[in-house]
Amino acid sequence: MARLFVPGPVDVAPEVAQAQTKPMLPHRSPEFEALFHACEQRARALFFTQYRVFISASSGTGFQEAAVRNLVRPGRRALVGINGAFGKRWREVAETNGILVDSIEVPWGRPLRGKLFTAALEARDDYDLVMVVHNETSTGVENPIAEIAAAVRAVRPDALIAVDSVSGLAGARLEMDAWGLDMVFTSGQKALALPPGIALAAVSDRALARAEEVPQRGWYFDLLRLEKHRLKDSTPATPPVSLIYALDVQLDRILAEGLEARFARHAALAQRVQTWARERGFGLFAAEGYRSKTVTTITNTHGLDIAALNAFLLQRGMRIANGYGPLKGETFRIAHMGEIQMSDLDQLLAALDEYLHTS
Ligand SMILES: Cc1ncc(COP(=O)(O)O)c(C=O)c1O
Known part of the structure; x- marks a missing residue:
């Protein structure tokens, strides 16, 4: 995993x-x-x-x-x-x-x-x-x-x-x-x-x-x-x-996976994160039509404490990224590249939902 x-x-x-x-x-x-x-x-x-x-x-x-x-x-x-x-x-x-x-x-x-x-x-x-x-x-x-x-x-x-x-x-x-x-x-x-x-x-x-x-x-x-x-x-x-x-x-x-299949997997992961974010009332930082297939930057609309969120995720063995440089705290990033499968992402998003409900 x-x-x-x-x-x-x-x-x-x-x-x-x-x-x-x-x-x-x-x-x-x-x-x-x-x-x-x-x-x-x-x-x-x-x-x-x-x-x-x-x-x-x-x-x-x-x-x-x-x-x-x-x-x-x-x-x-x-x-x-x-x-x-x-x-x-x-x-x-x-x-x-x-x-x-x-x-x-x-x-x-x-x-x-x-x-x-x-x-x-x-x-x-x-x-x-x-x-x-x-x-x-x-x-x-x-x-x-x-x-x-x-x-x-x-x-x-x-x-x-x-x-x-x-x-x-x-x-x-x-x-x-x-x-x-x-x-x-x-x-x-x-x-x-x-x-x-x-x-x-x-x-x-x-x-x-x-x-x-x-x-x-x-x-x-x-x-x-x-x-x-x-x-x-x-x-x-x-x-x-x-x-x-x-x-x-x-x-x-x-x-062996095939480049086309690999691109499709990354695109599907990106779509999944974007949908999750929108459904929870978060914004997407990148302009529509130009969103990355490998990393999604989410606008921190709910003012989450990203360090606390990551501490929660770490207890479950997972980690996401804070916003980069001036975007720290204002955004957070979920990368979905390399070996990540949809089932991995589902687990992350379930943990994020748990955090949103309990924090
Ligand atoms: C788009 C881009 N360019 C360059 C770099 C620097 O790459 P490296 O750390 O492998 O030197 C990074 C690192 O995150 C990057 O994301």
């Missing part, structure tokens, strides 16, 4: 956790290379891409940094969409790396729409990179990535598009190649339901060609260095071997 209704780290299936206890392999060995190759090939399905997938010993933020370090040429600019904490974080990552960055901001809870990008790209012609968060974990908004990508392509076909799908990928549909995205990354500890410490990024040929034009890409997240080693089924630095054992098992489990 899943217990963690927080947006990462999430519960890990016992066989996935168990896989990590296998004996170590040296990463410069044929056995490791075969494993790495098999993981990289199957991981492409998660991104709906024919391109390569880099597997990194880091959390997802590493690839936020990789995007800005590799895909913006000196003197050129990046444009980031911000409608929550993680878009804001990505801007900071760019700024602290010395990247010239502008933002498109809409109020938290609202989606970023394609036409905003059209206007921004028409106003300047020196954007090398557009950055957008797919699933804003802080607000529970799913941004319309296909619409945004089409808008970007229509005005500036040469601008690259990088998408943070840290809390979306493998729970909500994101089709990298069909939608024309150049870099998409995710973290293991969200909808992939792996232990933390591993991140995956799919990168297009166009993005690698751009990196060739950027002299100072750093070292650890240099996409060209990662590619050179990936072609030999390895990594420049020591990979997270045990997490790759876990990824190997989890990829089989995810592909």
